Amino acid sequence: MGEEKVCSHHKNKRKRFLRRCCATVLVINFILLLTILIVWAVLQPKKPRFILQDATIFSLNVSAPNIISTTVQATVFSRNPNSRIGIYYDRMYIYATYNSQQITYFTTIPPVYQGHKDVNVWSPFIYGTNVPVAPYNGPSLSMDLNNGDVTMLIKLDGRVKWKVGTFTTGRYHLHVTCRANIPIGNTSKNNGIIIGAAVKYQIQQSCSVSV
The missing domain is CATH 1.10.287 (Helix Hairpins)
Known part of the structure; x- marks a missing residue:
């Protein structure tokens, strides 16, 4: 016991x-x-701000009702509006869509740290060769090209981390959508600049950002 x-x-x-x-x-x-x-x-952390400054069109072709080829160089401006918080951009990808369908492959943007109030400018090439799309998108793009008015979305997806002093948060998903209204074939309508076989269009369009 x-x-x-x-x-x-x-x-x-x-x-x-x-x-x-x-x-x-x-x-x-x-x-x-x-x-x-x-x-x-x-x-009070604020989301980074993005602006699509310009788009240089090297090629945008429809070879069949369901086949599109694209080569675009997009210039994207990013600014950290925070005065006490830094931003780590990690695993960033940029691509283009037309009528809700992706028409280019993913292009990787190298990781970078954006300090307080700092600015970064990226000018990656986005391309897709013989990309299959819905059968209605080929004729739709052909019509837009003939009308000289093409609208596509330049999108960035990735992950960000916030840095406060020596403390760094976990990763957050970043989604950026930039609307590009391109008067293709009409250089006088929107300050199109001919560069060899390409045409550069000034856009200066604010992008929607979600984190």
């Missing part, structure tokens, strides 16, 4: 110790989380 009481006493003591440890860990985690939330609320 004496041994059973001793064992029972040790078990109860161990349970109380484990409960205290768990309670301490929970309190510490709560304090850390509360501190991060307070700092985050004080700093």
Whole structure:
């Protein structure tokens, strides 16, 4: 009977110790989380701002009702509006869509850190050769090309991390959509500049950003 009481006493003591440890860990985690939330609320982080500055069209062809080939160089301006928060851009991809269908492959934008109020400008080539699309998109694009008015979306997808002092958050998904209204074939309508076999169109269009 004496041994059973001793064992029972040790078990109860161990349970109380484990409960205290768990309670301490929970309190510490709560304090850390509360501190991060307070700092985050004080700093008021803002989403990065993106502008599609121009698009240079090297080729935009319809070879069949369901086949499109595209080569575009897009210049994208990005600014960090935060004065106390830096932004790490990680795993960024850019591509183009037409009528809700992707018409180019993914082009990778190298990872970069954007400091407080800093600006980055990217001018990647976006291309797709003989990309299959819905049968109605080929004739639709041919009609837009004949009318000299093509609308496509330049999209950026990736992940970002926020940096506050020495603290860096986890990754957040970044989605950027830039609307490009291109008066293709009409250089006088929208400041089109002929560059060899290509035409550069000034756009200066703000992009929608979600994080």
